[in-house]
Amino acid sequence: MKRIIKKVAVLGSGVMGSRIACHFAGVGLQVLLLDIAPTTLTDAETAKGLTTDHPAVKNRIVNEALAAAIKSNPSPVYTKEAVKKIKTGNFTDNLKDIGSCDWVIEVVVERLDIKQQIFTEVEKYRKPGTLITSNTSGIPIHLMAEGRSEDFKKHFCGTHFFNPPRYLRLLEIIPTPDTDPAVTDFLLHYGDLYLGKTTVLCKDTPAFIANRIGVYGIMAIFGLVEKMGLTIDEIDALTGPIIGRPKSATFRTADVVGIDTLVKVAKGVHDNCPDDEAKNTFTIPAWLDKMVENKWLGDKTGQGFFKKTKGGGGEKEILVLNLKTMEYEARKKPKFASVEAAKPIDDLKTRLKAVCTGMDKAGDFYRHFHYGLFSYISHRIPEISNEIYRVDDAMMAGFGWEIGAFESWDVLGVEGTVNKMQEAGYAAAPWVQEMLAAGIKTFYKVENGQKLYYDIPSKSYTPLPGGEAFIVMKNFENQTVWKNSSCRTYHLGDDVIGLEWYTKMGSIGGEVLEGIQKSIALAENNYKGLVIANEGANFSAGANVGMIFMLAIEQEYDELDMAIRLFQNTMMRARYSGVPVVVAPHALSLGGACELSLHADKVCPAAETYIGLVELGVGLIPGGGGTKEFALRAADEMHEDEPETITLKNRFLTIATAKVATSAAEAFDLGILRKGHDEVILNQGRRIAEAKKSVLEIYDSGYITPVQRTDVKVLGRSALGALYAGINGMWRAGYATDHDVVVAKKLAWVMCGGDLSEQSAVSEQYLLDLEREAFLSLCGEKKTLERIQSVLKGGKPVRN
Structure with missing residues (x-):
């Protein structure tokens, strides 16, 4: 049976329900969001003479919850327009409307009796064959389906989203013994591809x-x-990014999640898993019980392991709880010799091995922690999953781990670690010992670009599901066709090559530019096209501003001019190559990374791509062809129905205010992505495979190298005056500093084609030359150098 999802009903509008509704709307579905109708009036409602039967009163709870979700930061939707797809209502009047829905998801309070009451009502109105799922995080799924019809049970299972649903990528699918396997398969596929x-x-x-x-x-x-x-x-310094975990590490994560929630889950495991060999680990420490008793539950109550206060001077201060005295005190920055030595190591796997061999207190902690973790995960197979990769997928997508637990075990060496675990009193599960005895030394391996996992029942390696749909660049390491110290170019199969780089924050410097140029040349000579992407936490934070600062401060303007020319020439090489070049950005894609995307034949960004031209923040203008490209696109968008300066002004303001799209969808509104041309990939893991597919489609459709433009319409002096007037207005209103004015006027000069007396048609190279000259002149400005220095030192530009 072919199943199509057009409309989804979300029952329950609390923090999770309202945000799940927003995510469904964000991917384009119609959503019906329902909650209970209030039984009492507020003072404001009483003053207006309303009754509990009034529609505004009946929908107050759901409407207020949705409004709070929409206002939350970060936004639960890709674009504000998505909210229009959500219709609200209440259980009393609107539960009957679920009959028009294709999927009903329950997200009410975590009580079995209430959920069962809801499902009794749902069964009266849902049409046969409709998916019905629960977002519970703790109640056994099979208990909720007791007493329901055969059709209900067949189409019922758990779908556990993690909060916030838009940003945390994990969706756990939990079938019952009665769930139709086709329903399970559908949800696994639909959640991956469409959500x-x-x-x-x-x-x-x-x-x-x-x-x-x-x-x-x-x-x-x-x-x-x-x-x-x-x-x-000390714990949060040890358990954060240094070992590939989120910045929130351990205790900060607990504050965000809610300490009461953490205690509830721990008690649930302790009480309901009698055969768990680590059951005592879930015993709640006395100090944790005391925190719950004091209502120190984390962010939701304003204090938990950390507490925000104001210092004597009114500045914000974060205090930390002393677990021995149960009093808050000033934070102390801990230092461990082994951690300090490992910090300069960029590669996570190399860094993980380094910290776990440390001979100080940190090393002892890492060994005990990992030995316990490895023992625990090995004993959970097959209790919670038959396959090891599902455990790793869940931890990476749900808890933000950069590599999974079994993969970490591989990094530290399975055989050697098992021996050390035994010496330290930790036991690996018998199947691990059997695996090692059979001569199999790792949980994963890569063959021909495909990742395989050790399958316990068959005692052999099996390909991870997904195959071609989930290309990981590093899996093609043995098919490297070129490399330097910052980049690698791989043959991805089907005569398509892929370039990735692994610089800090994905910064684009000389070696990355060399990699782009070399990869395009290789593709032109031997392949059908090129994919540019990487596997870092961010695609790229932009050009290497450290190099720009060094050259500028030393007044090496000839060198700086050559560097800017190289950047511009590389972007133009991508635009006018003899083969398709497709870029697949994700997360931060700023400055030079945005310019690269602007010049690609196609962009296949992940939905969570935050892209923009941000150079104005450091006192510069986009100098790698970004200013030129925005001027070119403005010229192409001008039409007779509106003043020509309107389009140019909008493009100018996007750069002048350093706007960054908060999603790939928003990048279309900013004119960075092209509607009907570029393609957003909802699942970040699929973007490289989709980019490769796009290369082949463009090549097979008869790719012809574009010709550089010589007909770019610029408005000259007439538009320049209007933009200058706007800039001065921003300055007078206090929205722009003196230096902002200097930089913005340089930007306006380039985008208008200079001080031309009349509208003219110019070449791309003409605009690139203006762009480069403006960029160079700004590098000589003291206040620009102050801004760049501020970013290099503290991560934020000074507002001077």
């Missing part, structure tokens, strides 16, 4: 996969705090 999720099949066990392992990890760390005498600040 952009890493969908993970889970068994109906307490806390499913991610929370079971994640909360174990947190509780194990709580135990090590007491055992090793570590502080909160």
